[in-house]
Amino acid sequence: MSILMRIYDKLYAAFGPQHWWPGRTPFEIALGAILTQNTNWENVQKAINNLRDADCLTPDRLYEVPQMQLAQLLRPSGYFNVKTRRVMAFIGFLVKSYDGDIENMRPVSTSLLRKQLLDIHGIGPETADSILLYALDRPVFVIDTYTKRVLFRHNVLDFKCTYDEFQRLFYDTLPGDVALYNEYHALLVKTGKLYCKPKPLCYGNSSIIECPLLEMDSSGK
């Protein structure tokens, strides 16, 4: 069994299902993916609640709302000027390419969708992959800071490896299963929050193991 599958089994046994992504609709999930960039989820939820209270939680309404007003609604999520532009870019794409309905993306291939998402200003690999996996149910593995930290601290990959290199390891050693990818990423975030804070640990010391639930036995099995 691969190291990644063993880690998954340990995490699932320890924490159980995480019921991700926290969002009511695919569109809300996509918005959350943008708003949570480098940001605590509780702050994102406040911004999403603002949008809901202002009746702005649909592509049509967001397409109409003035930029200044949108920025104020997004304020609690931090980087609100940046995120306002990014949300507007995403909405513009959705309206222009998919008639303002994320459901119209369903028939399109995953590889094409990923290219289109990455072309949108403010959507990088993690945000694109989060939308693909959690909003559109595609077998795409999301790599985030916690994923890198947890794997690095278990000597699976170097922290300096690229996004694609981390992702490749998951594709090479796990089946392409949406439910598995969904749960695994959520479990890595859960574990990272509990055990893999950036300090006082040093990224340069790969021998440090700070995730006790993940420690393997001496035979490496």
Place this chain on the structure above:
DNA sequence: GACCAGGCACATC
């Protein structure tokens, strides 16, 4: 007051 939080674009070398 310091640190942290589910990135990304852009400038510079």
Place this chain on the structure above:
DNA sequence: GATGTGCATGGT
């Protein structure tokens, strides 16, 4: 290609 920096609120 690698490295550094700006973006910002809110909780601990």
